[in-house]
Amino acid sequence: MTPAAWPRTLRDTASGELPALAVLVLHPLDHCGVLYKAEDRHAVHPLAWHKRLSMDNVPSDRTGKYAWVAPSLPRERMLAVAAICRRVWRRNQQRGIPYGLRYDATTFHRTGEIRLGRDELGLTCATFVLALFRQGGVELLRLEEWPARPDDLDRQRELVARLRSDLTVPREHCDAIEREIPTLRYRPTEVAGACSSADLPCSFAEASRAAAPIVRTFEASLQA
Amino acid sequence: MDTLPPTTLVRTRKYLAKGHKNPLLQSLRVEALHALESGRRRVEFPLDPRVDREVEEVRREFPDVEFSVGSPASSPITSDQPPLERAPLEEFLERVYSLSQSDRESALLDLIYDTLDDLLLDEHFIPCDAALAQRDVQRLSAVATVGFLTITLTAKHLLPSRAALVGRVREILRASRSPAELDELLKGLA
Numbered sequence: 001m002t003p004a005a006w007p008r009t010l011r012d013t014a015s016g017e018l019p020a021l022a023v024l025v026l027h028p029l030d031h032c033g034v035l036y037k038a039e040d041r042h043a044v045h046p047l048a049w050h051k052r053l054s055m056d057n058v059p060s061d062r063t064g065k066y067a068w069v070a071p072s073l074p075r076e077r078m079l080a081v082a083a084i085c086r087r088v089w090r091r092n093q094q095r096g097i098p099y100g101l102r103y104d105a106t107t108f109h110r111t112g113e114i115r116l117g118r119d120e121l122g123l124t125c126a127t128f129v130l131a132l133f134r135q136g137g138v139e140l141l142r143l144e145e146w147p148a149r150p151d152d153l154d155r156q157r158e159l160v161a162r163l164r165s166d167l168t169v170p171r172e173h174c175d176a177i178e179r180e181i182p183t184l185r186y187r188p189t190e191v192a193g194a195c196s197s198a199d200l201p202c203s204f205a206e207a208s209r210a211a212a213p214i215v216r217t218f219e220a221s222l223q224a
Numbered sequence: 225m226d227t228l229p230p231t232t233l234v235r236t237r238k239y240l241a242k243g244h245k246n247p248l249l250q251s252l253r254v255e256a257l258h259a260l261e262s263g264r265r266r267v268e269f270p271l272d273p274r275v276d277r278e279v280e281e282v283r284r285e286f287p288d289v290e291f292s293v294g295s296p297a298s299s300p301i302t303s304d305q306p307p308l309e310r311a312p313l314e315e316f317l318e319r320v321y322s323l324s325q326s327d328r329e330s331a332l333l334d335l336i337y338d339t340l341d342d343l344l345l346d347e348h349f350i351p352c353d354a355a356l357a358q359r360d361v362q363r364l365s366a367v368a369t370v371g372f373l374t375i376t377l378t379a380k381h382l383l384p385s386r387a388a389l390v391g392r393v394r395e396i397l398r399a400s401r402s403p404a405e406l407d408e409l410l411k412g413l414a
Contacts, residue, residue, distance in 0.1 A: 039328070079367055137374055
């Protein structure tokens, strides 16, 4: 499939067409997860929130609010990352994974446990996807190219406010996350868009370009 | 068997903490330390002229540990390691070969990840390295090969046989894949 064909929506995808691995973006664009093949089915694996890791069946999509992009990788590499997803799920399904904004060196141990980078607190839904691929030896983004953007700052403040309103999230953790701001933000649409790149890790310019059709797809779905 | 006094373990831990450039040497030291800590005091390693010098060096450093040489055909996993690691290497590899011929790719990768991870987690680098060294690459599917290389990626500096394996895989898959496809398959895994 050529990059121009991305993204696909789940609404327009027959179950037999799903790839071994993909990044799934959920409208309204602020959330993403990994869609991958297990033994006899596909599953969706997002970091839903602080300490909340999900493993869901592929959702039914009547309105076209789920878009997916398969990485430009050999099938064997996709399966290897999918196996890491299963491992991370098994290891963390009870205790979850902490939420955090700053992302640079965080990865997963071979066991599936999270290994935080220095001065990093956890992952977002988007950096969770990046870390899963990283554990499979695949860097999706050229992180060093990502710029600071004013609207990302707004989004990060909004996230901290939502964390603070959730009484299950310890106050100290919210304070620590707030101290991370400002930090670079890797947007879910950029992470998904990067998958379509034939040259990973993907540059910021290319990821931004590839994110645009995802936004347009959702807009078209909403108007339909 | 009596365990060694804590002071000995502290000393060996300090020794290991220094870090060493030779991964095989480091692997042997980790094995020796693990043997001391578990009280079994015996480390078995595959017969390989490449390791002779390293073994002698570590033998001098760990006089309380017995180092015994196994044959290449025998399992390098010691009989007094925990049950999970006692499973014969050959049996594990046969299961991998068998699953490689089936379409149960998820089960194949889960087996490889779980087995090697248990070895790596306990820092049993020598048995893990032996699993890499003894594999019959031609009986493995490309999925299995990539799985082996992926799960051992973060420990590659401690697994001397891994680099040779990458070359061997490249050699075998050359018949069915173009150089560009091979590069793409192994990108980030070497």
